[in-house]
Amino acid sequence: MAIRTKTSNQRTSLKLHLGAQGTLVGELNFIQQGRREFSQFHYAPSWLADTNRFEISPDLPLVDGFHNRKAPSDHDSVFHWAIADTAPDAWACRVIDRARAKDRRTNPQLGPLTALDYLCAVDDFSRIGALRLHKGGNYVQTAEEGRRRTPSFVELAPMYAATRAVETDMETSEDLAYLMGRGTSLGGMRPKCTVLDESGRLAIGKFPSVKDTINVTRAEVLALHLAKRAGIRAANAHCVSLTGVPVAIIERFDRDAADRRIPYLSAASLLQAAREDERSYTELADAIRERGSSPVADSQELWRRLVFNLLITNTDDHLHNTGFLYDGAGKWRLAPAFDVNPMTGKLRESKTPLSEDTGPIDSIDVLLDGCRYFDLSRAEGLRVIAEVLDAISHWREVGQRPEVGLTPAELAAFQDAFEHDQTQVARGLVQAL
16 A cells, blocks of 8 residues: 655745725635645635725636636646736746756755746835735735836947846846846747836837847837727837837736826636637637627727737737726726737737637638627728728828838838738728728
8 A cells, every 4th residue: 555645835925905005805825735826815804805806817806715726738837827827927937947947056955946936036115906915014026125126218229238148048147137027027939028118107118039030029019009009008118228129118908107006907807717728809809798888899909919919911810919908897908909010921820719710810811701709890990991991091101200220221111911812802891891
């Protein structure tokens, strides 16, 4: 008979607060059983009694008691969806992993990083949304004397130098220490940091990658400007130059004009979609109808974004690249568009299917056939296509504006992203109106 050894539990508890006022929402427990990790959350009685209470995450109904969470797969978080949205992703995890590896050389007794270590590596000042981790009288990962770690605009150059050192495997301990908190608050694969822009507002600074063969940073700013021109609410963005190095400065929309924090959910979280799940835009439209504060307007704008994505060849449209902001009374509103990139030399096919029946979006016809599901008649859908097509037709002109700064030669590299067979199909439909 095999003898089973008892595995002791290790529990770490943190308070979960909301917003600048630090309203107590509940308690988060992180539990380790050997290699197994999971979490628990329970709402504070004061939050359940608050007249402004709301479900902070779709998997956390407003009831007393513990809500347990175990990752559905190795690729998913052990934390509930809204909490997981605040955790670092690919680039940030790379920085965190490198820093721990260097620390373990001088302190071999340091164990492997846990899911809680990654979650707590994010600076409180720049953590996305309004949720805040609190432990021992302080907010987690707050700089000395309560100051923020987010660098000011003038620190972009050293930030870029540190990220380039990480990308080229030349980073020092000083580089990693500098990036911790500053470069670990955001998701995505590309090198980036949080920064206070020229006006003092919280923003994202996106740097070129050593792997870039085209001007990706300026092209993203171009796409965001075209999106606004196409009637899409999009993040404010412009490019700056660091002695010839283009950096995209993209304003954070989870802070309002008074710098108050706004609760945030990714579309994946709204749908409670594990990474291995294949969820569709029609399912997202259903979730908007159920939980949205402006369901018709947001469903229509979602479809407009799908047309825009197809016509600029933005194929990195996974559900973490669409977000929602809390709009009061337990309802959510589609957040401004972000992470919108024209891609050259790519198969023109969406990552997220339009519906379970149609599969990926690869043509204007597929979109038109499904427009009624997004509260649009075919005639209204055609008008949307006309408006989006007209906006995108100015891509060369907008690309050369100072706030974008692409040269004619750099723009030429993106021609196949903007001019392709579906552009011609859209033109034919519009001309027939």
